[in-house]
Amino acid sequence: MIRETGIDARVANIIEPVLEALGFRLVRVRLSGLNGLTLQIMAERFDGTMTVEDCELVSRTVSPVLDVEDPIDRKYHLEVSSPGIDRPLVRxxxxxxxxxxxxxxxxxxxxxxxxxxxxxxxxxxxxxxxxxxxxxxxxxxxxxxxxxxxxxxxxxILTDDLIRDALRKDKALREGRIPDDDAGSLEEQVEDESGAGGNDADRNRS
Known part of the structure; x- marks a missing residue:
């Protein structure tokens, strides 16, 4: 529904097929002036989960692809994260x-x-x-x-009701679909960041 434009759209077109082949869904791409220049890639698995290990996997996979395609002509910082609890609504x-x-x-x-x-x-x-x-x-x-x-x-918008609902959904997914994966859960996000953000993996690109 909500589509990127400009450089964001170029990056999205490059990495979306790569993410889908890995079993992930692209949520959003955004190039910002944070820390000089930061390329933010937000993704999740098709069941809505996203662990720290998933973020690292996405980062390691898309990094060489972006190096080859070179859609950004300046040095930038790559940040891969989950949507978090107060997630963007893009579909x-x-x-x-x-x-x-x-x-x-x-x-x-x-x-x-x-x-x-x-x-x-x-x-x-x-x-x-x-x-x-x-x-x-x-x-x-x-x-x-x-x-x-x-x-x-x-x-x-982050509210107590949203946190409770997100934690219930996260628990149901982990118990019903991925019971052996206890890394990067929403409970950890709430403890570490009061629920405001998701897991992420960073790396510098030039």
Whole structure:
């Protein structure tokens, strides 16, 4: 649904087939001015899990591919991470999976008099997402239906309910699908970073 542009899109086109061959799904690519220049690659397994070892595997695999294709003509820092609990919402299915939780949504064009929305995801269909404001507002509609075609950026807002739900899902995945893998769990993320981020692996590229 939300696609990268410019250099981000070039990198995404290069690494997405590589990630899929490894069993991962690309969530987002973003080139930022952090630490000089940082290429942030966010990925996860198709079941939604992502361990520290997974991040390291992705980093080791995509690094030589990016060296060969050379989409960035300057020295940069490569950062591979999981989406984290307060994850970006980049597919229609992301909104459906996290229905009931609070999200921030920014639109590419003015919609209902504004471009920024915050509220609980109350409904999702093939064409749009409905957001119900969780904060008192004056003059604005408390419930807004936003067409997916207008969504430019969206992410979950970290709340106690989100942390509890994410931990339940993580536990169910690990007990039901990957019971022998106890590395890089969401519980560790909450302890280490209060749930704000995910596992990551860094390396410098030139």
């Amino acid at each position: 229609k299915s992301d909104f459906a999976d996290w229905q009931g939780h609070i999200a921030k949504v920014e639109t590419s064009l003015i919609h209902n008099g504004r471009k920024k929305f915050r509220g609980r995801i109350t409904a999702v269909d093939a064409e749009s997402v409905t957001i119900e404001s969780d904060q008192a507002s004056y003059g604005g509609d408390p419930v807004v239906q936003i067409p997916f075609d207008l969504v430019a950026d969206a992410r979950l």
